[in-house]
Amino acid sequence: MVSGEDMQLAATRSATTAAPIVFQGVSKRYPGRVQAAVENLSFEVPSGEICILIGPSGCGKTTALKMVNRLIPMTDGDITIDGKSVNATEVSQLRRGIGYVFQQIGLFPHLTVEDNIGTVPRLLGWSKARIRDRALELLQLVGLGSEDNLRRYPGEFSGGQQQRIGVARAMAVDPPLMLMDEPFGAIDPITRDRLQDDFLRLHRDVRKTIIFVTHDIDEAIKMGDRIAIMRDGRLVQIDTPDNLLAAPADEFVADFVGADRGLKRLRVWTLNDLKLDPFSGTMHPAAPASTSLRDALSLMLTAGATRVTVLGQDGAALGCVSLQAIAAMLGPEPRTPGP
Amino acid sequence: MSVLAPFGGTPSPAPTPVIPGFGGGQSCVVKNGQFCAGWFADNFGSRFAPRLVEHIELTAIAVGVGMLIALAAALLAYRQGWFETPFTLLSAFLYTIPSLAFFELMVQVTGINRFTAEIALVSYTLLILFRNTLAGLRAVPPDALEAAQAMGLSRRQTLIRVELPLALPPIMAGLRIATVTTISLATVAAYIGAGGLGEPIFDGIQTGFKTEFIAAGVLAIALALVADGLLVVAQRLLTPWARHMRA
Amino acid sequence: MQTLINSFTFFGHHPGLMWDKTLAHLSISFASIGVALAIAIPLGVWLGHLRRASFLAINVSNVFRALPSLAMISIGIGVLGIGFANVLVALVVLAAPVVLTNAYVAVEQVDRNTVEAARAAGMSPWQVLTRIELPLATPLIFAGIRTGTVYVVATATLATFAGGGGLGDIIVNEPTYGVPGVIAGSLAITVLAFGIDGLLALVQRAATPRPLRKQKRFSRTAAVVAEPAREDLVIQQS
Numbered sequence: 001m002v003s004g005e006d007m008q009l010a011a012t013r014s015a016t017t018a019a020p021i022v023f024q025g026v027s028k029r030y031p032g033r034v035q036a037a038v039e040n041l042s043f044e045v046p047s048g049e050i051c052i053l054i055g056p057s058g059c060g061k062t063t064a065l066k067m068v069n070r071l072i073p074m075t076d077g078d079i080t081i082d083g084k085s086v087n088a089t090e091v092s093q094l095r096r097g098i099g100y101v102f103q104q105i106g107l108f109p110h111l112t113v114e115d116n117i118g119t120v121p122r123l124l125g126w127s128k129a130r131i132r133d134r135a136l137e138l139l140q141l142v143g144l145g146s147e148d149n150l151r152r153y154p155g156e157f158s159g160g161q162q163q164r165i166g167v168a169r170a171m172a173v174d175p176p177l178m179l180m181d182e183p184f185g186a187i188d189p190i191t192r193d194r195l196q197d198d199f200l201r202l203h204r205d206v207r208k209t210i211i212f213v214t215h216d217i218d219e220a221i222k223m224g225d226r227i228a229i230m231r232d233g234r235l236v237q238i239d240t241p242d243n244l245l246a247a248p249a250d251e252f253v254a255d256f257v258g259a260d261r262g263l264k265r266l267r268v269w270t271l272n273d274l275k276l277d278p279f280s281g282t283m284h285p286a287a288p289a290s291t292s293l294r295d296a297l298s299l300m301l302t303a304g305a306t307r308v309t310v311l312g313q314d315g316a317a318l319g320c321v322s323l324q325a326i327a328a329m330l331g332p333e334p335r336t337p338g339p
Numbered sequence: 340m341s342v343l344a345p346f347g348g349t350p351s352p353a354p355t356p357v358i359p360g361f362g363g364g365q366s367c368v369v370k371n372g373q374f375c376a377g378w379f380a381d382n383f384g385s386r387f388a389p390r391l392v393e394h395i396e397l398t399a400i401a402v403g404v405g406m407l408i409a410l411a412a413a414l415l416a417y418r419q420g421w422f423e424t425p426f427t428l429l430s431a432f433l434y435t436i437p438s439l440a441f442f443e444l445m446v447q448v449t450g451i452n453r454f455t456a457e458i459a460l461v462s463y464t465l466l467i468l469f470r471n472t473l474a475g476l477r478a479v480p481p482d483a484l485e486a487a488q489a490m491g492l493s494r495r496q497t498l499i500r501v502e503l504p505l506a507l508p509p510i511m512a513g514l515r516i517a518t519v520t521t522i523s524l525a526t527v528a529a530y531i532g533a534g535g536l537g538e539p540i541f542d543g544i545q546t547g548f549k550t551e552f553i554a555a556g557v558l559a560i561a562l563a564l565v566a567d568g569l570l571v572v573a574q575r576l577l578t579p580w581a582r583h584m585r586a
Numbered sequence: 587m588q589t590l591i592n593s594f595t596f597f598g599h600h601p602g603l604m605w606d607k608t609l610a611h612l613s614i615s616f617a618s619i620g621v622a623l624a625i626a627i628p629l630g631v632w633l634g635h636l637r638r639a640s641f642l643a644i645n646v647s648n649v650f651r652a653l654p655s656l657a658m659i660s661i662g663i664g665v666l667g668i669g670f671a672n673v674l675v676a677l678v679v680l681a682a683p684v685v686l687t688n689a690y691v692a693v694e695q696v697d698r699n700t701v702e703a704a705r706a707a708g709m710s711p712w713q714v715l716t717r718i719e720l721p722l723a724t725p726l727i728f729a730g731i732r733t734g735t736v737y738v739v740a741t742a743t744l745a746t747f748a749g750g751g752g753l754g755d756i757i758v759n760e761p762t763y764g765v766p767g768v769i770a771g772s773l774a775i776t777v778l779a780f781g782i783d784g785l786l787a788l789v790q791r792a793a794t795p796r797p798l799r800k801q802k803r804f805s806r807t808a809a810v811v812a813e814p815a816r817e818d819l820v821i822q823q824s
Contacts, residue, residue: 071489095491106486110504110580119500120490155584166486179489374664435779437740440772443757447589447769516651523654527744530758540660544747553664556657563652 018048018209019082019176021068026077028063028233037063039233041077045226047176048207052224054214056256060233061213065179068211069098081177096120099170099178099208103185105162107154107169113139114150117169124173138168141202160191167199171206180212184219196222217257221245221264229253242268262330266294269329271310276319284309284320293326368550375550386539386551391558394535397525398566401457402518405464412465413472414498423473430466438463438524442531456525456533463524464517471513475506508581511574515567522563536562593769600767603756604774611752611778614670615742618677619735626682626734627727630689634723635715643690647683655680655741659748668749673742680741681734688730692723721795728790736783743775753778 021044028038038060045051053061066072068079070091079086086094107116115122117138118131126134132150139145142164154162163183170178184192200223203210214220220227221241228238237249245265248254258264272289285299286309296308306323367375379387416423433441441459449455479502487497529537536559543552575582597604633643655676662672696719704718705711720727746754756763756771763771 069489071485092491092493095489097491098489100486100489102482102485102489104482104485106480106482106484106489108483108486108501108505109480110501110507110578119487119492123491123496153580153583155580169490435736435740435776435783437743437772437775437779439743439754439757440775443768443772444776447765519652523652523656526654526656537656540656541747544660544663549664552660556654556660556664559654559657560652560661563654564649567649567652 018207020047021045021051021177021209021211022080023064024078024080026064026067026079027075028060028067028072029075036075036233038067038074041230041233041235043228043235043238045209045211047209049225050203050210050212050223052212052214052220052227053230054217054220054227054256055230055236057215058232059230061230062181063233064230065181065211065213068177068179069095069100096123096173097175097177099172099175100181101163101166101170101178101183102181103183105159105166105186107162107165109154112151112153113165116154116165117172119169120173134172135168138171139165141171141206142168143198144168158191160187160195163187163195164198167202171208175208177209177211180210182214183212185214185216192219199223218264221268229256263294263297265330266297266326267292269293271296271308271321274321274325274329276310276321277325279309279317279319282307286311286317288313289318293329296321297323297326368548371547371549374553378550379554387536387554387558390534390536390538390555391562393533394522394525394537394559394562397453397456397460397528397533397535398518398521401460401521401525402464402514404457405461405468405517405521406514408461409465409468409472412469413476416469416473417476426469427466430462430469433462434466438527439530442528446531451532453533456528456531460521460524460528464521467513467516467520468510471509472506475509476502478509479505507578508574511570511577515570515574518566518570519563522559522566526559589765589769592766593773596763596766596770597774604770607751607753607756607771608774608778611739611742611745611754611775614673614677614745614750614752615735615739618674618742619681619731619738621674622678622681622685622734622738623731625678626685627689627731630686631693631715631720631723631727634690634693635711635719637694640690640694644687647687650679650683653679656744656747659744663748670750672748673745673750676744677738677741681738684734684737685730688733689723689727692726692730693719695726696722724794725790728786728793732783732786732790735786736779739782740775740779 023041023043026038026041027036029036041060041064043051053064055061063072067074068081068086070086074087081098108119111119114132114135117135118126121131121134135150136145136147139149144161144164154165157165166183184195187195196219212223214223224241226238227241227244229236229244231252237244237253239247242265244253245257245261245268248257248261254261270290270292271287274293284307285303285305287296287299288311291299300306300308300323307320309320310318312318368378412422412426416426436444438459441462442456445455445459449458483501483505484497487501492500525533525535526537526540529535529541536555539555540552540559543549543555630643633639658676658679659672662676666672666675693715700718700722701714704714709717742750742752743754743757745752746758753771753775756767757775760768
């Protein structure tokens with residue numbers, strides 16, 4: 001006999017398969033305003049990818065995001081999740097299947113952490129024990145896993161910790177899609193860095209489709225599998241971080257990504273991505289293979305060297321790499337990094 | 340004209356009392372001392388306890404009904420902003436009418452009974468309860484509301500699970516004030532036959548028997564303080580999160 | 587309807603009586619509010635300036651507010667006897683807490699940055715108080731005065747039970763004055779309460795520095811409500 005709960009369990013399990021998102025000619029026009037907030041936006045986000053929406057203030061990125069879970073109704077076009085239009089499902093039900101994390105965090109101050117995380121599960125009729133287990137599991141995923149934390153109130157945590165709880169809450173019923181609106185914007189840079197790293201690590205294990213809004217190009221490059229740059233409501237360019245930096249579509253994009261886009265590209269790659277020359281025996285400045293090319297370049301320049309020795313995980317020398325090899329990566333023809 | 344003129348210039352002594360009771364402390368009663376503990380203890384059950392119960396009932400009904408009306412009005416004003424001004428004006432108007440005058444005017448309409456008193460008492464609670472409930476609802480952090488909406492809570496679910504609980508502190512504060520004020524006004528309500536602790540006060544003043552009206556007065560004060568204290572405790576119990584905040 | 591008309595004729599038939607009682611009522615009211623203000627405003631302003639003793643200014647104040655006035659008067663009759671002193675004490679106890687709490691919060695809530703800027707500019711504490719804090723605190727202080735005065739005028743009706751005179755005498759004396767009298771007295775005291783409130787609204791407006799006048803603090807509802815408004819924030823602190 002399959003209980004109702006088991007069926008819901010099965011449903012959410014299968015929903016772990018992240019869903020692809022498609023924007024088709026989506027527009028948002030406000031009455032009385034000449035310029036549309038979002039104009040004819042069309043792009044795709046494959047399953048399990050992190051797509052960044054970025055652009056200057058007022059470009060429509062947050063509006064576009066909020067049209068996915070219908071916090072803002074769209075004027076034209078359609079958005080589909082796994083082929084199904086967002087307008088086809090009843091709105092509350094739609095939202096329960098989408099995780100939402102935003103800058104002001106929005107934890108419920110009057111509920112414990114456990115009850116906060118359990119908000120949507122409770123709506124779906126999960127048992128108390130199941131909610132508790134799930135809350136603990138999620139807290140562990142975001143680095144706050146302890147029984148005590150379940151019982152605490154949001155007011156007892158720092159901003160960075162609260163946002164971790166916010167992420168945990170958004171993942172409670174394992175939704176296939178998550179919307180994140182400048183989630184780390186209100187947090188200090190050091191904590192933000194850690195949160196970004198932790199989130200990327202989390203995403204490696206729990207692959208969901210993520211649409212992530214930010215105004216910080218460095219965050220976009222670090223976090224995104226794909227970056228969509230918007231301006232005045234329109235999509236200007238959508239590409240991988242490296243392609244975006246290598247070949248900006250126009251002057252606006254070039255300005256936006258910054259004049260140091262060459263160096264930014266070096267951040268995207270590591271020594272692992274280069275073909276190594278055999279180890280010559282001479283002592284050069286050394287760096288582990290996981291070092292970004294940018295840091296390796298910095299190392300060479302500071303040491304006044306033109307080669308760097310690449311170390312493996314155990315510290316043994318794997319080979320070396322020259323200044324020219326790194327510079328060649330930034331050459332006129334964009335290269336995708338080698339194996 | 341001297342300010343003391345209405346009082347004949349100097350305080351006058353109390354008239355000779357009509358001694359009501361028998362029982363212990365008779366000499367104290369005869370001399371009409373300030374407080375005859377013996378007489379009070381003997382007569383508590385028959386004279387004071389029922390009045391105390393009546394008083395509690397009067398207050399509980401008035402505050403209960405007032406809370407329901409104020410809650411409904413506040414919810415309406417929360418959703419339809421235009422409603423706030425007319426309702427505030429109305430409840431402020433009722434609140435300003437001096438209690439004795441209000442009671443006497445109502446008596447002409449609905450007669451000398453408890454119902455009349457309740458109408459007046461309920462009217463007095465409306466302003467503070469309405470205002471505090473509405474302020475509480477409006478003070479709910481907007482980010483919590485955004486999260487609730489984005490998570491798929493319906494309007495009704497958001498109201499019951501997020502907005503009302505977070506509005507509790509100001510609502511409880513309003514309840515405290517309303518309850519204490521009602522206890523105070525209910526003493527006057529005895530004048531129009533509503534019972535309660537006002538009755539032994541008025542009786543005692545008429546007969547001049549000090550213990551009676553002093554005891555009733557003390558009981559009324561004690562009731563007010565106890566009610567206030569209980570509501571503070573209730574508020575602490577209902578809002579555990581308010582205690583656990585980072586410095 | 588007929589009774590209503592009768593009550594109006596009552597005014598016509600007994601002008602002297604109504605006038606005397608009204609004056610008596612006002613004199614006891616103003617004596618009481620005067621004492622209450624003399625005690626509560628300096629204390630409240632001073633504590634607010636020091637930002638000290640919020641517990642005293644607020645919670646103890648709340649406790650005094652809780653005391654039923656009629657009970658106070660009745661106990662007062664036993665202790666102080668029938669007379670002016672008794673009613674005065676009861677009314678002062680009623681009004682002083684309201685005025686105190688409002689005065690305290692009014693001064694305490696002045697933006698600390700403004701106060702610090704004044705101090706940094708070299709003003710003495712007294713100057714800071716009189717030139718910066720008090721003017722900014724005026725609206726709320728006056729809200730407290732207004733609320734307290736209306737309470738006192740309304741509750742002075744009870745003075746009649748302590749032999750105190752005032753319009754209460756007419757309201758409770760149906761045998762002598764009949765139903766028209768009772769209604770007339772009730773209407774009179776009601777009009778008096780609203781009238782004083784309106785008058786004080788004008789005073790409040792006049793005493794507020796012009797730039798602050800645009801705030802929505804002058805409607806009667808705002809004044810009656812201003813005190814509960816502070817109360818709910820104030821009680822939350824405890």
